[in-house]
Amino acid sequence: MQGRDNFDAPTHFFIGDSQDGSGGKARELKNKLVSFRKKMIELLGKYSDKVKLGLDIENKMYPTIEGDQQLNWEMTNFYHTILAADIVILNKLILEVRNMEADVVAQLYSAVSAEDFTFDRVGVKVVPKSNIVVAGGEYEAEIFVAAYDSRQNPEILIGDDVDTVNMKVLGNVTKLEGDSGRGILKIPAGSPGNKKFGGTITIKSQSGAVQTYWFKEEYFVMSPTATVSADKMNVFYIGVDNPVSISVPGVPNDRVRASITNGNIIPQGNGKYIVKVQQGTEATINVSAEMNGKVMTMGSAKFRVKRVPSPIAYVAGKPGGNYTKTELLANPYVTAVIENFDFDLRFDVISYSFTYKSPAGDLLGQPVNGFRFTQDVINIVQKSGRGSRFYVEDIKAKGPDGSVRTLPTVSLRITG
Incomplete structure (x- = not known):
């Protein structure tokens, strides 16, 4: 330099x-x-x-x-x-x-x-917008990672609302005990309707500095409800399998329980049941649901109990009227049919009387067991002419409930 x-x-x-x-x-x-x-x-x-x-x-x-x-x-x-x-x-x-x-x-x-705040626990939290989703809507939730300090218990105050400016909890204020860095809030569900609450949570930093955060939330209390619907009609019929659908809004089907005051109710899965009744005039289905570890009554539904309506008799596939001999002989049966009925039920014809006019002009009865034409009846039909009349009377039919019904007479007229 x-x-x-x-x-x-x-x-x-x-x-x-x-x-x-x-x-x-x-x-x-x-x-x-x-x-x-x-x-x-x-x-x-x-x-x-x-x-x-x-x-x-x-x-x-x-x-x-x-x-x-x-x-x-x-x-x-x-x-x-x-x-x-x-x-x-x-x-x-x-x-x-x-x-x-x-x-x-x-x-x-x-x-x-x-x-700063230190944390020793990390976990995934899913916060749904609603736990109840209407069909056609969508389930929406926030998913995030949350951290907390399990070594300190925060001070949590719960009230009706919170003044976010002054950090003051309003209304009936209660202190929620924290445990391992978290607080568990339980509010008894009273009257139905929209409910709101607010509060503050206070935690300390490493230096002892206190930080308070506010929160607000709302929820909806609904009355216990159960939907019970008979899949066929609002009636239980004696002796048949009556299909029933049962559901509770917001509760999975496998947590729904059903009982009946008259008869038996059998689960089929996915909210479907079969009801069987044998007597009486009414039956009540009681529904409960397992929610949060408790069984709660959700409602009931009352149904009428009736006998299966009586069928009408058919001969050769028709309820009477004009016949050809060929038509009768091609279908030689007497059957019982329930018209305009939602259930697919079968009545078995067990006997009847085939009434005809003799050459002398007398009315004669040919008794028959079962539903088929006997050979004697077939012979009578084969020999008859145009304009001949026959009557199938005293028809007995056995239903699925075990009862035997007497059916109205069927009138037959030979036209050719």
Whole structure:
């Protein structure tokens, strides 16, 4: 380095032609250092008194070696100093700036860590918009990872609402006991309708600083309801399988229970049941559901109990009227049919009487067991002429309920 012992050039560079250093680079350097220090204090904010910052050179005066006068920072450090000394002073300033930066960063990091919250548990949370979804709608939920500190129990206050400005819980306030970093809220469901609540949760940071958060929520209380519908009609018929559908809104089918006051009810799966009744005039289905580990009564439905209606008799596939001999002999059966009935039921004809007119003009009855024409009846039909009349009378039919019904007479007329 040339001119390391020279002090004229350095003094002119840093001090200039001024008497107080304001005309040279020393004043410019001082202003930048003062501005830098102020920015560091601003960053520290309330923690500025916790860090001892150097470079406090604004408006400071320093005594000379002789002690006979006071000089400002510029004149003290850079007036009549050789180049080598200036380099040492500048390096010292660089070191002080870096130390100040490090001290400020360390304090800010310490402050963040002290007031930050630590967590030791992490879990996935699913928060549905509603637990009840209407057919044709959609299920919507927020899914996220939540962290909490199981080592401290938060203070949780629950009320009717919360003043979010003053962080004050309103209404009837109760304290919810926290456990392992969480609180479990249980509110008895009283009268039906929309319900609201609000509250605050307070937790502490590592430094002991307290932070309070508010929350609001609402839910809907519905009366216990069960939908019970007979799949065929609103009647149970004796002796047949009566299909029934049972459901409870918001409850899976496998958690629904059903019983009946008259007869038996048999689960078929997926909310379907079969009801069998044998007597009486009415039956009541009682429905309950398993909810949150408890069995709750959800409602009941009353049904009428009736006998299966009596069928009408058909001969050769028709309920009487005009027949040809060929038509009768091709389908020689007497059957029982229930018209306009939702159930597919079968009545078996077990006997009847085939009445005809003898050549002498007398009405004679030919008894028959079963539903087929006997050979005697077939012979009578074969010998008949155009305009002959027959009557199928005293028809007995046995139904699925075991009862035997007597059916109305069927009149037949031979047309050819």
